[in-house]
Amino acid sequence: VESLDVDRIRAAYPILEREFSGSQLVYLDNAATTHTPDPVVDAMSDYYRQYNSNVHRGIHHLSQEASIAYEEAHDRVADFIGADGREEVIFTKNTTESENLLAYAWGLAELGPGDEVVLTEMEHHASLVTWQQIAHRTGADVKYIAIDDDGRLDMDHAHECITDDTAIVSVVHVSNTLGTVNPVAELADIAHDHDAYIFVDGAQAVPTRPVDVQAIDADFYAFSGHKMAGPTGIGVLYGKRHLLEAMQPYLYGGGMIEKVTFEDSTWAELPWKFEPGTPPIAEAVGLEAAVDYLEEIGMERVQAHEERLAEYAYEQLAAEDDVDIYGPEPGPDRGGLVSFNLESVHAHDLASIMNDHAVAIRAGDHCTQPLHDKLGVAASARASFYVYNTREEVDKLVDAIDSARQLFA
Numbered sequence: 001v002e003s004l005d006v007d008r009i010r011a012a013y014p015i016l017e018r019e020f021s022g023s024q025l026v027y028l029d030n031a032a033t034t035h036t037p038d039p040v041v042d043a044m045s046d047y048y049r050q051y052n053s054n055v056h057r058g059i060h061h062l063s064q065e066a067s068i069a070y071e072e073a074h075d076r077v078a079d080f081i082g083a084d085g086r087e088e089v090i091f092t093k094n095t096t097e098s099e100n101l102l103a104y105a106w107g108l109a110e111l112g113p114g115d116e117v118v119l120t121e122m123e124h125h126a127s128l129v130t131w132q133q134i135a136h137r138t139g140a141d142v143k144y145i146a147i148d149d150d151g152r153l154d155m156d157h158a159h160e161c162i163t164d165d166t167a168i169v170s171v172v173h174v175s176n177t178l179g180t181v182n183p184v185a186e187l188a189d190i191a192h193d194h195d196a197y198i199f200v201d202g203a204q205a206v207p208t209r210p211v212d213v214q215a216i217d218a219d220f221y222a223f224s225g226h227k228m229a230g231p232t233g234i235g236v237l238y239g240k241r242h243l244l245e246a247m248q249p250y251l252y253g254g255g256m257i258e259k260v261t262f263e264d265s266t267w268a269e270l271p272w273k274f275e276p277g278t279p280p281i282a283e284a285v286g287l288e289a290a291v292d293y294l295e296e297i298g299m300e301r302v303q304a305h306e307e308r309l310a311e312y313a314y315e316q317l318a319a320e321d322d323v324d325i326y327g328p329e330p331g332p333d334r335g336g337l338v339s340f341n342l343e344s345v346h347a348h349d350l351a352s353i354m355n356d357h358a359v360a361i362r363a364g365d366h367c368t369q370p371l372h373d374k375l376g377v378a379a380s381a382r383a384s385f386y387v388y389n390t391r392e393e394v395d396k397l398v399d400a401i402d403s404a405r406q407l408f409a
């Protein structure tokens with residue numbers, strides 16, 4: 001796959017010129033959030049400057065323009081992920097809210113004693129805590145598909161966990177801690193063989209690779225705008241139309257209703273039924289601009305660029321015998337991030353020293369505390385890449401780690 005013109009890409013991110021303690025920023029925390037390129041910022045500024053208005057088709061020009069822009073952003077996102085139209089694309093605040101929407105609107109209504117929710121040991125808290133708490137409230141049980149020593153899912157165990165008692169499987173597409181790319185289409189097949197649904201947490205997948213929800217045959221799929229060069233404050237819950245039609249809303253108010261009387265109410269058509277109140281309008285404009293931006297680059301090229309950088313970082317880190325790396329070796333089932341520990345240096349201390357060198361990485365549990373318990377570590381350091389990162393920046397990461405090694409020697 002053709003390489004990216006990173007210099008041209010970086011020109012759209014003034015933030016990358018920032019300097020700290022005399023060194024240029026090396027931003028390697030893209031799994032937490034990505035930066036926002038000028039075309040996305042400009043699109044949102046243009047909205048606020050030229051056609052800011054509330055939506056739901058008020059009777060004036062500005063509202064018409066804003067309503068059309070907001071509605072068409074749903075069409076653009078649907079096209080980007082292979083959904084069958086705007087009716088299958090609900091805008092939320094973020095991946096976390098998307099997962100809570102599904103867990104409350106479907107889970108609370110449908111789950112009960114004897115039902116099982118199958119997760120994996122590598123789930124993010126946005127899934128794990130949500131389903132865990134809904135299971136407590138409904139009397140359902142939660143099971144966890146185990147990971148093997150390489151940080152891949154144990155698929156034999158997956159077959160054991162997913163049974164006719166399984167109501168839903170909830171799996172992360174790309175682990176934000178291990179980098180593992182899970183076989184979500186295969187898991188969907190297994191779930192469907194047992195008449196169970198599958199939800200896929202795509203927060204680290206949609207930004208970094210081509211995703212086709214129909215090819216996966218996901219019943220539900222979630223991701224966030226801010227992890228894909230878009231704004232914060234907007235996320236997506238994709239759902240198969242007939243499933244969303246059958247679901248009752250769990251947040252009520254204006255915009256989501258059809259008819260209201262003192263006695264009862266009926267609901268608007270999809271996706272508006274699940275979008276109460278004033279939605280993230282500027283953010284929707286920004287998300288559409290981010291989709292245009294990424295598709296102009298090409299998602300295959302985004303994926304290849306990230307994987308090359310992750311492979312290079314993995315090799316540089318693996319060459320040192322005092323670095324422990326988590327997750328699979330570089331290849332098709334490792335995404336664009338590397339979590340690791342430098343022996344004898346706590347991840348927080350390491351990140352702090354990285355910061356002294358203007359290298360921004362993540363340290364902590366990455367909202368996967370049970371996974372870190374399983375790995376036997378309290379925390380890990382994580383470098384994650386995006387379209388504007390370079391091999392030279394990986395070299396700076398390695399040099400900064402060496403400074404930490406010297407400091408703590």
Ligand SMILES: Cc1ncc(COP(=O)(O)O)c(CN[C@@H](CS)C(=O)O)c1O
Nearest residue numbers: 031032094095096124126176203224367
């Ligand atoms: C796999 C996965 N699933 C859900 C989320 C939540 O995304 P929100 O936009 O915050 O709702 C994230 C966000 N992970 C950030 C914050 S912990 C990270 O540094 O890894 C994620 O990686």
